[in-house]
Amino acid sequence: MIFKAKKIAEIGDQIFFKNGIKGIVEKVNENSVIVNITENRTDLEFGGDRTVVSHKNYKVIDCA
DSSP states (O other): OOBOSOSSOOTTOEEEETTTEEEEEEEEOSSEEEEEEEEEOSSOOOGGGEEEEEGGGEEEEOOO
């Protein structure tokens, strides 16, 4: 898995957070992003497969 150097994700970017959760950014807010979860390798559960993640708590995945 390769992470991009940019700090803030854009709509459509795939991100990685909480040591095992991947998702696609649906909306970018001032301090956070709303993510549609695509892969969850943890015991955490998310209602509707969406969650809010602070810009400080994720890394953007380079899918190229």
